[in-house]
Amino acid sequence: MNGQPSRKALKTSFRASPRSIRPIYTGGPVVLTKDGQWLITTMGEEVLVTEVKTGLAIAKVRGDSTPITSLALSYHTEPPTLITAHSSKTLRYYPLPSSAPISSAPKPPLLTYTRALSKAHPAPILVSAVSPDSTLLATGSSDGIVKVWDLEGGYVTHLFRGHGGPVSALHFNFPIIEGEERRRMELMTGSTDARVRIFDLRDASARVVGGGNAVKPKAVLEGHVSVVRGIDTSPDGKWAVTGGRDKVVLVWDMLSGESVGQSSKKAGKGKANSTSVPKIVQTIIAQEQIESLGLLPIEENVSGSSQGRILCYTGGDTGAVKIWDVLKGKETGAMKGVEGVDEVEVDEDEQRGVLNVIYDSTTSSLVSIHADQNIIFHSLSSLQAVRQIVGFNDEIVDTIFLNSSPSSSSSSSHTHLALATNSNLIRLYSTSTFDVRLLSGHKDMVLCLDKTADHRWLVSGSKDRTARVWAPTPDGKGWKCIAICEGHAESIGAVAISRKVDDKGKSGRFLFTASQDRTIKMWDLTSLPLDSSELPDEPIKPRSMATLKVHEKDINSLDLSPNDKFLASGSQDKLVKIFHVDFDASSGSAAGSLKPAGTCKGHRRGVWSVKFSKTDRVVASAANDKTVRLWSLDDFSCLKTFEGHTNAVLRVDFLSHGMQLITSARDGLVKLWNIKDEECVKTLDNHEDQVWALAISSDEKTIVSAGSDSVATFWEDSTEVEQAEKNEALVKAVQSEQDFTNYIVLKDYRRAILLALSMSQPGRLLNLFRTIITSPEPAEGSIIGSLEVDEVIRTLHGIDLVRLLKFVRDWNANAKTSPIAQTILYAIFKLRSPEDILQAFNSSTKLPSQPEDDEDIEEEGEGETKKKVSLTKDQILALPISIQELLDGLIPYSERHFSRVDKLVQDSFMLDYVLGEMDGGIFGGEIMSVDGM
Numbered sequence: 001m002n003g004q005p006s007r008k009a010l011k012t013s014f015r016a017s018p019r020s021i022r023p024i025y026t027g028g029p030v031v032l033t034k035d036g037q038w039l040i041t042t043m044g045e046e047v048l049v050t051e052v053k054t055g056l057a058i059a060k061v062r063g064d065s066t067p068i069t070s071l072a073l074s075y076h077t078e079p080p081t082l083i084t085a086h087s088s089k090t091l092r093y094y095p096l097p098s099s100a101p102i103s104s105a106p107k108p109p110l111l112t113y114t115r116a117l118s119k120a121h122p123a124p125i126l127v128s129a130v131s132p133d134s135t136l137l138a139t140g141s142s143d144g145i146v147k148v149w150d151l152e153g154g155y156v157t158h159l160f161r162g163h164g165g166p167v168s169a170l171h172f173n174f175p176i177i178e179g180e181e182r183r184r185m186e187l188m189t190g191s192t193d194a195r196v197r198i199f200d201l202r203d204a205s206a207r208v209v210g211g212g213n214a215v216k217p218k219a220v221l222e223g224h225v226s227v228v229r230g231i232d233t234s235p236d237g238k239w240a241v242t243g244g245r246d247k248v249v250l251v252w253d254m255l256s257g258e259s260v261g262q263s264s265k266k267a268g269k270g271k272a273n274s275t276s277v278p279k280i281v282q283t284i285i286a287q288e289q290i291e292s293l294g295l296l297p298i299e300e301n302v303s304g305s306s307q308g309r310i311l312c313y314t315g316g317d318t319g320a321v322k323i324w325d326v327l328k329g330k331e332t333g334a335m336k337g338v339e340g341v342d343e344v345e346v347d348e349d350e351q352r353g354v355l356n357v358i359y360d361s362t363t364s365s366l367v368s369i370h371a372d373q374n375i376i377f378h379s380l381s382s383l384q385a386v387r388q389i390v391g392f393n394d395e396i397v398d399t400i401f402l403n404s405s406p407s408s409s410s411s412s413s414h415t416h417l418a419l420a421t422n423s424n425l426i427r428l429y430s431t432s433t434f435d436v437r438l439l440s441g442h443k444d445m446v447l448c449l450d451k452t453a454d455h456r457w458l459v460s461g462s463k464d465r466t467a468r469v470w471a472p473t474p475d476g477k478g479w480k481c482i483a484i485c486e487g488h489a490e491s492i493g494a495v496a497i498s499r500k501v502d503d504k505g506k507s508g509r510f511l512f513t514a515s516q517d518r519t520i521k522m523w524d525l526t527s528l529p530l531d532s533s534e535l536p537d538e539p540i541k542p543r544s545m546a547t548l549k550v551h552e553k554d555i556n557s558l559d560l561s562p563n564d565k566f567l568a569s570g571s572q573d574k575l576v577k578i579f580h581v582d583f584d585a586s587s588g589s590a591a592g593s594l595k596p597a598g599t600c601k602g603h604r605r606g607v608w609s610v611k612f613s614k615t616d617r618v619v620a621s622a623a624n625d626k627t628v629r630l631w632s633l634d635d636f637s638c639l640k641t642f643e644g645h646t647n648a649v650l651r652v653d654f655l656s657h658g659m660q661l662i663t664s665a666r667d668g669l670v671k672l673w674n675i676k677d678e679e680c681v682k683t684l685d686n687h688e689d690q691v692w693a694l695a696i697s698s699d700e701k702t703i704v705s706a707g708s709d710s711v712a713t714f715w716e717d718s719t720e721v722e723q724a725e726k727n728e729a730l731v732k733a734v735q736s737e738q739d740f741t742n743y744i745v746l747k748d749y750r751r752a753i754l755l756a757l758s759m760s761q762p763g764r765l766l767n768l769f770r771t772i773i774t775s776p777e778p779a780e781g782s783i784i785g786s787l788e789v790d791e792v793i794r795t796l797h798g799i800d801l802v803r804l805l806k807f808v809r810d811w812n813a814n815a816k817t818s819p820i821a822q823t824i825l826y827a828i829f830k831l832r833s834p835e836d837i838l839q840a841f842n843s844s845t846k847l848p849s850q851p852e853d854d855e856d857i858e859e860e861g862e863g864e865t866k867k868k869v870s871l872t873k874d875q876i877l878a879l880p881i882s883i884q885e886l887l888d889g890l891i892p893y894s895e896r897h898f899s900r901v902d903k904l905v906q907d908s909f910m911l912d913y914v915l916g917e918m919d920g921g922i923f924g925g926e927i928m929s930v931d932g933m
Contacts, residue, residue, distance in 0.1 A: 010674060010681075011717055012682060014684055019056060020714050021393070023392045024039075024043070026044055029069070029356075033096075044068075046061060047063065048061075048108070049061075060111065061082070064090055068085065069087055089125065092113040094111045121147065123141040125140070125141050132174050136151060144163035144166060146160040146167055160187070160199050167190070169230055170190075174186070187201055192227045194222075203218070224244045227244050230291070246289075247290065247316075251282035252280060256276065289317045290315070293313060294312065294313055304333040309325055311323055319353055320334050321334065336385070337376065354368050356369040374389070375388070390427055393712075396707060397693060398419075398693045399418065399420070399449065400458065401416075419693075421446070423445060446462045447462060447493050457470065459495045463491040466485060466492065467513045473532065483528055493555060496512045509525055510525055510590070519548060520569065521544050522581075555569055560612070565580065566578055566612065567579040568611075572606035577600070578633065579597055580595040582594075600619070607621050611653050614658060617634060618639065622652040645663065650666060651694045662703060664692070666690040666691075669684065670687075671684070736755060740756060773785050783827040793832075812825070812894065841886075
């Protein structure tokens with residue numbers, strides 16, 4: 001075939017990129033670092049640190065196998081410390097990385113805790129907060145107890161009881177007030193009893209943590225009638241705002257209230273402490289249950305508000321973040337939750353409600369965390385969403401690469417990746433920043449996706465029995481629905497839009513949809529605009545040109561040939577059917593028809609996917625019978641069968657000009673096949689569940705696989721990289737072998753031994769030691785036979801010494817090589833002190849080449865079950881070993897060799913005795929003379 005690549009051009013390997021889409025948030029507490037660069041989220045029992053700019057996972061915390069209930073950040077040390085609270089009532093300290101690690105690993109490294117405080121509370125901790133100076137930590141539990149901890153020392157400094165229910169909010173108030181000699185140090189607490197309490201941390205009685213008397217609060221703020229969820233104060237201590245689920249925000253004057261004298265024995269006779277009781281100066285009707293609130297700095301530039309005003313932000317069950325003028329009690333602005341989602345499309349408030357709002361002073365933005373696991377960054381200067389992160393995509397059923405502009409369509413890289421999940425919203429990811437936009441319109445779960453040849457138009461099919469056509473907006477930031485195809489009686493499970501590019505460089509003249517009603521419909525799309533600047537205000541309703549019942553069971557897949565002449569369908573009835581496609585748009589009204597061409601029979605179970613080759617007259621099918629089959633379009637016979645998956649094959653596509661196949665299956669694996677020899681050349685494993693979706697970039701250098709585990713893995717073509725690495729390793733090996741030979745000829749044993757150790761070649765090293773030890777002229781005073789070799793053993797570095805001892809252990813297990821091993825072992829014990837040997841093992845407990853996989857390495861004390869890791873020979877030789885493991889391998893064989901040699905010595909005396917007893921024996925005379933005595 002002309003233009004076909006040679007066998008050398010076939011792909012042989014793909015590597016998982018660290019820029020994969022993974023779940024980062026499934027509900028729970030969320031914090032943002034002070035500089036706004038890292039977002040720290042919870043996933044049940046784990047915590048993930050993510051870089052906001054790139055979306056890359058920086059680090060991971062595994063936890064103690066119980067859900068994480070609260071997070072707090074402390075900056076009293078460098079780097080900052082993350083404090084986690086667990087359902088097991090434990091507090092843990094995790095130092096964060098000082099910078100983002102430069103790594104190509106697809107999985108983030110694990111963080112190790114430096115302190116654990118077990119049973120920190122009698123009941124689970126619900127909320128926590130760190131003081132502004134990062135010296136104190138406050139924790140509130142479900143039993144109504146609040147504890148204040150010294151962060152550095154890890155001990156309790158204050159204990160507050162008396163709350164009428166679980167603690168729901170905490171806030172440190174450390175204002176600097178002119179005229180006061182000492183800085184105020186107060187802790188404000190909110191609970192389910194609808195009260196806000198103010199505790200003076202300088203009160204000496206509050207430090208008595210062992211007594212039974214409850215410490216009275218400095219003041220109790222009453223005004224709410226439901227759970228208090230947010231508390232904040234101004235830097236000067238003048239104003240405070242509180243919000244709760246009673247749908248109101250209360251504004252308090254903290255300094256000009258009524259003064260109340262409190263006698264104090266410690267204050268001295270005739271002296272009294274005067275404290276002001278805060279009073280309500282404004283009540284804001286929020287019309288939603290408040291879950292989070294805070295005050296903005298006066299100097300902050302907020303759209304719709306002039307500087308100098310006291311502004312407050314709130315987040316609640318409506319899903320919007322609102323800005324309020326605190327003193328006037330008026331709303332000055334609002335930021336929507338999920339962009340593009342109308343209120344009528346969301347039935348339950350809790351699905352879109354705001355759980356928390358974080359102010360980021362570095363970027364002048366507000367970060368809202370929603371109940372549907374969406375995290376949205378809002379700019380205060382524009383009150384618009386500037387970035388969105390989907391914390392959890394749930395099950396991904398399809399994915400497609402898209403381009404937002406004609407210029408990007410001509411390039412090899414794509415601007416966006418569309419994901420269909422078990423949701424009515426289509427996820428649209430930016431491939432450069434992983435910023436997400438959600439496309440709304442479908443009323444039920446989206447099941448399938450397709451795109452035009454230029455990757456600009458997107459087609460989606462849904463359970464709502466409609467298919468939608470989406471076109472990029474003129475600004476290139478999103479897609480707009482331009483057509484809705486209605487007419488099926490059941491869910492649409494497969495779509496295919498025309499592939500052929502016309503004279504104007506456009507495709508997408510017609511569309512096929514397949515439904516659970518067993519029919520295929522052909523839709524006329526010629527009325528749709530070709531230019532993004534001419535998008536209609538309302539979606540067009542295309543006309544159905546043909547309807548044909550083609551299968552007896554559900555249709556799972558459709559695909560059009562590159563020339564738009566054939567349509568293939570795959571169904572649960574085990575059949576692949578091929579149809580002739582006729583389309584004529586030359587007249588005023590376009591006409592199209594679908595005629596059966598043939599049926600491909602051979603699969604033993606339902607067919608999940610069909611795909612045409614771009615270069616040959618063949619079609620591939622993947623089925624539930626664990627096989628992939630290649631069919632001829634000439635006689636519809638099966639040309640090849642590919643077997644290797646251990647479960648149903650769900651998706652198939654062509655690569656390398658039709659010379660290779662890429663498949664995904666229910667076993668969680670992605671396989672790369674050579675069609676000519678029906679051989680699987682690479683198995684890609686980065687999923688824990690079935691892989692429903694595959695997307696291939698135009699240049700075929702990137703493959704995206706996605707599935708039920710909510711993971712979309714970016715696989716980068718590493719064929720050339722691995723070949724270059726192999727060539728480099730081969731050149732290095734040849735050079736090292738030549739150097740080793742030269743050292744032997746020159747009798748430069750020191751460099752020869754060090755080179756053999758660095759190359760991990762025990763065979764060459766054994767031959768070298770055998771030559772030296774069995775030398776007919778050993779050096780005088782040498783243990784091995786060469787003073788130079790003795791010196792090498794005496795001066796070996798820790799890692800090299802441990803590696804040599806591992807070789808000795810292996811040689812000692814063989815009777816033929818044990819004399820060499822025992823000689824070297826004797827030399828090591830004579831030339832190195834016990835302390836020196838122990839130090840060598842301590843320095844090599846963690847080698848750089850040790851594989852690190854957060855799923856495969858067991859963390860001490862956590863009892864996680866890990867799966868086995870497949871290691872290469874070099875990795876096995878480089879694995880660290882303890883001295884106990886070494887001795888366990890040396891002692892049994894050494895004892896066995898000693899017993900064998902001792903028996904040989906005893907047998908030699910028997911030979912002497914036999915010879916002496918022989919007639920005319922050599923020792924006969926001597927024995928007689930002895931007897932005569």
